[in-house]
Amino acid sequence: MTDAGASAIVVAPHADGRRVAETAPPRVLVVVPALNEAGSIAGVVAAVLRDLPTARVLVVDDSSTDGTGRRARLAGATVARLPYRLGVGGAMRTGYRYAVTHGYDVVVQVDGDGQHDTRHLPELLAALGAADLVIGARFAGTDPYAVGRARRSVMRLLAVVLSRIVGTRLTDVTSGYRALGPRAVRVFAENYPAEYLGDTLEALVIARRCGLTVAQVPVRMNAREHGRPSQGVIGSVLYLSRALAAILLGLVRRWSVPATEEGAG
Amino acid sequence: MRPDGYWLGLVGGVLVLGLSVELVRRRYVRGRLALAWVVLGFLSVVFALFPQALGWAARTLNVQVPLNLVLFSGVLFLLVISMQLANEVGRLESRTRRLAEEVAILGSRLSALGETTAAADEAERPPSSRDQ
Numbered sequence: 485m486t487d488a489g490a491s492a493i494v495v496a497p498h499a500d501g502r503r504v505a506e507t508a509p510p511r512v513l514v515v516v517p518a519l520n521e522a523g524s525i526a527g528v529v530a531a532v533l534r535d536l537p538t539a540r541v542l543v544v545d546d547s548s549t550d551g552t553g554r555r556a557r558l559a560g561a562t563v564a565r566l567p568y569r570l571g572v573g574g575a576m577r578t579g580y581r582y583a584v585t586h587g588y589d590v591v592v593q594v595d596g597d598g599q600h601d602t603r604h605l606p607e608l609l610a611a612l613g614a615a616d617l618v619i620g621a622r623f624a625g626t627d628p629y630a631v632g633r634a635r636r637s638v639m640r641l642l643a644v645v646l647s648r649i650v651g652t653r654l655t656d657v658t659s660g661y662r663a664l665g666p667r668a669v670r671v672f673a674e675n676y677p678a679e680y681l682g683d684t685l686e687a688l689v690i691a692r693r694c695g696l697t698v699a700q701v702p703v704r705m706n707a708r709e710h711g712r713p714s715q716g717v718i719g720s721v722l723y724l725s726r727a728l729a730a731i732l733l734g735l736v737r738r739w740s741v742p743a744t745e746e747g748a749g
Numbered sequence: 750m751r752p753d754g755y756w757l758g759l760v761g762g763v764l765v766l767g768l769s770v771e772l773v774r775r776r777y778v779r780g781r782l783a784l785a786w787v788v789l790g791f792l793s794v795v796f797a798l799f800p801q802a803l804g805w806a807a808r809t810l811n812v813q814v815p816l817n818l819v820l821f822s823g824v825l826f827l828l829v830i831s832m833q834l835a836n837e838v839g840r841l842e843s844r845t846r847r848l849a850e851e852v853a854i855l856g857s858r859l860s861a862l863g864e865t866t867a868a869a870d871e872a873e874r875p876p877s878s879r880d881q
Contacts, residue, residue: 566853
């Protein structure tokens with residue numbers, strides 16, 4: 485080990501501690517799905533590493549054209565770049581598969597636009613002790629996050645519907661701020677829809693149907709500049725129908741429970 | 750004594766048969782779908798050659814107007830084909846999606862390897878252009 489000799493391929497660089505840390509990777513992987521977030525991605529990665537120093541950050545670059553991947557790498561994240569756009573669902577399943585193949589037990593999803601306050605990360609992880617899937621929910625406590633009234637009532641309705649399905653009281657079912665335990669990671673590495681709203685709503689239905697337990701933790705969210713698209717009444721109705729379609733798909737589709745688990749099909 | 754439409758129908762039937770066979774031969778359609786296309790081409794020629802066969806088929810199936818049998822089976826055939834295609838597209842989509850995800854993961858692993866070797870070579874030569 486002390487003398488590498490004249491080998492062309494360097495197998496192990498000189499021990500400087502970092503290599504040792506990499507061979508025994510931390511078991512928490514923070515996955516950041518990002519599409520053209522060059523302005524905020526470096527800050528998000530830095531914030532995650534600050535609030536969760538033992539975690540590894542994987543930025544799944546959904547074919548950004550603004551150098552998001554490069555900035556994320558410079559900020560200290562591992563970057564997986566999708567060859568073409570798959571949406572949040574595709575990006576997240578890439579993250580789950582990465583976690584499974586690299587031996588991570590826990591995956592936390594944090595959005596690349598900086599709306600998720602990373603100071604809540606330890607709370608999310610702590611709540612994983614009692615549940616397989618923990619949602620960082622923004623209406624659970626008081627927070628300054630502003631949405632239109634129509635949109636807000638739609639989100640309430642969805643929350644009620646999904647609370648019924650999942651069997652736990654949930655207040656913010658479209659939140660992308662989530663932590664997943666080992667069982668959930670294995671389920672979602674195989675079954676994760678790529679459609680719009682599939683990654684949030686349908687994923688909860690899948691969780692239920694695969695026998696996972698769900699919990700939520702109140703979080704504050706930062707305001708984001710480029711807000712959600714439709715906030716009017718018509719937009720909200722459209723949104724609601726798409727959301728219900730996503731939930732129905734989740735209920736109707738067949739999902740495969742990983743072989744190592746018993747689960748309720 | 751053939752009605753005028755006879756030759757037109759025959760030309761059409763032969764055309765359909767030729768196209769179906771060619772589709773199969775070039776492997777544009779495969780499996781059960783290939784069989785369906787060849788059967789379609791064959792039937793169209795048979796009915797073009799023997800128009801009375803259509804009348805007979807319609808009577809046995811209790812269809813009043815023979816032409817309606819043609820239209821009905823045509824629509825049915827198209828429906829089945831389009832369902833088959835939808836099924837195929839969905840399968841291809843999920844496969845390419847999986848490939849894309851796999852490519853992303855492999856890419857991240859590759860660039861991690863590149864960084865390791867670059868760091869090791871740093872003393873000897875300046876890092877080569879590693880960016881895409």
